[in-house]
Amino acid sequence: MADPMPRVKVCGTTSVQDAVHAAQAGADALGFIFAPISKRLVSPQVARAAGLSVGPAVARVGVFLDQGLDEVLRTAELARVSAVQLHGPLSEAFVRAVANFYPVLRVLRPADLAAGAEVWAGVPAVTPMLDAPQPGGGVPLDWESLRETFPPGAWLAGGLGPWNVAGAIRVLRPACVDAVSQLEARPGVKDPAKVTAFIGAVRATTP
Numbered sequence: 001m002a003d004p005m006p007r008v009k010v011c012g013t014t015s016v017q018d019a020v021h022a023a024q025a026g027a028d029a030l031g032f033i034f035a036p037i038s039k040r041l042v043s044p045q046v047a048r049a050a051g052l053s054v055g056p057a058v059a060r061v062g063v064f065l066d067q068g069l070d071e072v073l074r075t076a077e078l079a080r081v082s083a084v085q086l087h088g089p090l091s092e093a094f095v096r097a098v099a100n101f102y103p104v105l106r107v108l109r110p111a112d113l114a115a116g117a118e119v120w121a122g123v124p125a126v127t128p129m130l131d132a133p134q135p136g137g138g139v140p141l142d143w144e145s146l147r148e149t150f151p152p153g154a155w156l157a158g159g160l161g162p163w164n165v166a167g168a169i170r171v172l173r174p175a176c177v178d179a180v181s182q183l184e185a186r187p188g189v190k191d192p193a194k195v196t197a198f199i200g201a202v203r204a205t206t207p
């Protein structure tokens with residue numbers, strides 16, 4: 001059977017306006033970054049307003065980097081996200097604790113796969129996502145080198161944009177593609193034409 005079309009996550013959303021445009025362009029998920037170091041940091045209140053403005057068909061993902069359990073759960077609740085994305089060197093116990101409350105995207109790097117990290121096969125509440133070593137850095141991965149180790153059903157991020165996403169889909173067949181840097185006019189502000197082009201490029205690609 002043919003692979004289904006990958007879904008699309010537009011990450012780093014910081015306003016109602018950008019959320020509404022991404023949803024109208026066909027995004028399946030929006031990402032809201034709550035890591036204090038991020039240039040796309042958004043408050044839970046703005047994330048909640050943006051997420052509620054797009055209706056129930058669009059997933060709302062809260063993104064965290066090496067933050068404590070209380071902070072993750074409290075922020076996720078305030079922002080009314082529907083899933084949580086976890087970056088950083090976290091224990092399996094921590095990931096499972098968050099997964100008791102929200103579907104989790106557990107971010108792995110190529111080095112984690114090479115080292116035999118847990119890829120959460122058979123754990124429905126946790127989906128692996130592959131990203132570059134520097135999250136939000138806009139640097140693409142070497143997809144060819146990951147053909148053998150990319151987990152089935154995983155999501156893919158790392159330097160994706162309208163110009164290269166078709167290649168990534170054809171090589172790795174991810175369940176969802178996710179982008180930030182290549183879709184911005186400046187950090188934290190989307191370029192609507194790039195968002196539209198990104199989603200269009202995904203829809204035009206046969207896996």
Ligand SMILES: O=C(O)c1ccccc1N[C@@H]1O[C@H](COP(=O)(O)O)[C@@H](O)[C@H]1O
Pocket residue numbers: 011012031033035037038039040063064065085087131132134135136137138139157158159160178179180181182
């Ligand atoms: O973008 C950020 O600033 C960020 C900060 C902390 C954790 C994650 C962050 N972004 C994530 O990076 C990937 C893809 O980024 P890019 O397309 O390579 O720029 C995506 O999963 C974001 O959620």
